Amino acid sequence: MAIKPGKFVWFEHVSTDPAKARAFYTSLFGWTVQDVPMGGDPYPMLHNGGTPVGGLRGDAGKAPPHWACWMSVADVDATVGKAERAGAKMLMPPTDFSGMGRGAVLQNPQGAVICIWRSASGEDAPDEPRTPVGGWCWTELMTGDDAGALAFYESVFGYTHDVMPMPQGSYYILKTGDVARAGLMRNPEPMPSYWMPYVEVADADACVAKAKSLGGKVYLEPHDIDGVGRIAILGDTQGAAIGVIRSAG
Secondary structure: OOOOOOEEEEEEEEEEEEEHHHHHHHHHHEEEEEEEEOOOOOOOOOEEEOOOEEEEEEEOOOOEEEEEEEOOOOOOOHHHHHHHHHEEEEEEEEEEEOOOOOEEEOOOOOOEEEEEEEEEOOOOOOOOOOOOOOEEEEEEEEEEEEHHHHHHHHHHHHHHEEEEEEEEEEEEEEEEEEEEEEEEEEOOOOOOOEEEEEEEEEOOOHHHHHHHOOOOEEEEEEEEEOEEEEEEEOOOOOOOEEEEEEEEE
C-alpha cells in the first residue's frame, strides 16, 4: 500500500449550491458525476474519463465557495499535533470516513485552509510525467507571508524547496525528494491566503472563452510562463478560483 506524504490526492468543490458547480464543471472540462453512497447522503464524485478526480460538497457555513485541497500524510493525528504546535488552528478534528481513510482540516498560521488525508487503501495512481487533459496537474498557495508559510510547510510536512524567480517575486516549488508537489508565492494583492488547484487543458484560451460563456469570471487572463506553459485563473459561477494550464512541452 503506497502512501505518498506531501502529494495532493483529492480536491472538493465546497459551496452552498453543488448543483450549480456540477453544471459548470461538467460543461467546462467534460467531467462526469457519479453519486456514490457515503454515510447519509450520496457523494457526487467527479470523474475525468474513468478516473475519479474530486467531489462536490455542500456547505451551510460562512466560508465562500472554494476548492478544498487534500494532501496525503502518513499519520493524520500526529500531523495535526505537529501543525498545532507550529501555530495552526484545527478546523475539523481527525475523522474516519466510511473505511476510505482518515482526514482533518487545518488553517495554517497565515490563514490558508489545508486538508490532510491518510487513505485506507493507499494512493495507487503513479506520479505521471504528464497530466492528461482534464486532470489536476498542480496546486498552489497564495499567501501574504511567503517566508512564514514556507517555514510552516517545511517543518510540519517535511517539504524542501527550489526557488524560481518571477517578475512579481520568488516562486517556491515545494518538493518531497526530487518530486515537485506544489507551489508557494507571495500574493501581490492584500487578500486572505488560499490554496488553489490547476487543471490541465488542451487550450487555455479556449477554456477561458468557454468559462466566460458559462457565466464564469477571469481573475487572470491567459499568459505564458517560460518553461511552464500557458496559464489562466478562473472564477466559476459561484466565485471559486481555479487555475487552468496548457503545460509546455
